[in-house]
Amino acid sequence: MASKNQHVVPHKDGWAVKGEGNSRATSVQPTQQKAIDVAREIAQNNQAELVIHGRDGQIRAKDSYGNDPFPPKG
Numbered sequence: 001m002a003s004k005n006q007h008v009v010p011h012k013d014g015w016a017v018k019g020e021g022n023s024r025a026t027s028v029q030p031t032q033q034k035a036i037d038v039a040r041e042i043a044q045n046n047q048a049e050l051v052i053h054g055r056d057g058q059i060r061a062k063d064s065y066g067n068d069p070f071p072p073k074g
Contacts, residue, residue: 003048003066006039008032010055017042020051040065 004019006026015035016025019042026042029035036052040063043050047066054060 003043003046005049005051006043006046008035008039008050008052010053010057 004021007018007020009016009018011025011028013028014030015028015032017027017029017035017039018025027035027038029038032052036050039050039052042048043063044065049066050063051059052061
């Protein structure tokens with residue numbers, strides 16, 4: 001079963017961590033950094049991707065903790 005990517009998105013009470021496709025937030029944090037920390041831990045545990053959105057909703061960063069289809073060469 002594929003793990004749900006974790007999204008950090010703006011929320012009326014700060015920043016929310018949401019599993020991809022979920023309508024409800026997994027966690028709501030007062031700062032974006034705290035939300036990123038929570039989402040990163042969930043993504044690492046589930047070998048999923050962390051997607052960080054800015055205040056405008058646009059994706060500003062991604063981190064992959066799962067089976068990356070394009071791993072770095074080296």
